Amino acid sequence: EEAVRNDELVYQHDSRRHEAQWELSLLTQLDRAIDNGEVWVAYQPKLDVKSNRIAGAEALVRWTHPERGPISPDKFIRIAEEFHRIERITRFVVNEAVRSAVNLARLGYDFSMSVNISAQLLRNPGLPGMISEILAAHGLPPEKLVLEITETDRLDRSSRTFQMLQRLVQSGLRLSIDDFGTGNATIDYLRYLPAAEVKIDKVFIQAMEANKEDYLLVQSIIEMAHSLDRIVVAEGVETGTALEILKGMGCDTIQGYYVSRPVPFPDLIDNIERKQAR
């Protein structure tokens, strides 16, 4: 039995070392991957529940590795954050997303584009400048860009992060509190932040059909957010039943596989045209 346990330990050690090597090799390939088009942006439409129109989309980064296939952003974003590549990736994604938003505006659509900004980047004083440069280069008004932010630390109103968020809002950008309900900063963010939007995490949305507690929680989040004049987005909507429930609760916007998976930009346009968002 002892021998078996030792084998397991050796195996665990080996696989951890293997994992570390794998991460390091990803990191060294990441820079090149951005330059040669392996890294690209997918768009997931956001459906306005009342008008039944696609009123926006979330830009989600993708890495299609030539040998390894798709690599999950949950994986490489974490590595990028750890090794100071997040600014570069974000610049790439925001630039693509803004360019796409301008293309949609030229086609006559009233559209807002959401991008994910990691908490780490909110501590980088260069962030507002980077975003305003991209907006100016393409000519997109800041109100059309939504920054989805997640934060696990409590929000201290004297902190640099809070001042950064204030600055971003003052420059006309809109904020969305992503993964709402999962972090311990949830209520702080709702109280203190001038965020336009609250995005209910998919764990609640996916559990609410079977579980009464989750159902009631989603209902309460929508009521609470509305009483504070926030727009509510539900993510991870996979079924018509979930859509009907959320409609009944007065949820403003839904996003999820039921409407569409994240898709390349041309497919997003097709999707919008089918829904006649113009």
Ligand code: C2E
């Ligand atoms: P997130 O911002 O919470 O994004 C939602 C995730 O849920 C996305 O996974 C999306 O593809 C997935 N999703 C959407 N609808 C459904 C659904 O109906 N069912 C299920 N099961 N999943 C759904 P994805 O694209 O793999 O991204 C994972 C995370 O990686 C994102 O979570 C975000 O935190 C991060 N991420 C993605 N792109 C970027 C980026 O450009 N910058 C940064 N900083 N983070 C990013």
Ligand code: CA
């Ligand atoms: Ca998001």
Ligand code: CA
């Ligand atoms: Ca989320």
Ligand code: CA
């Ligand atoms: Ca997330």
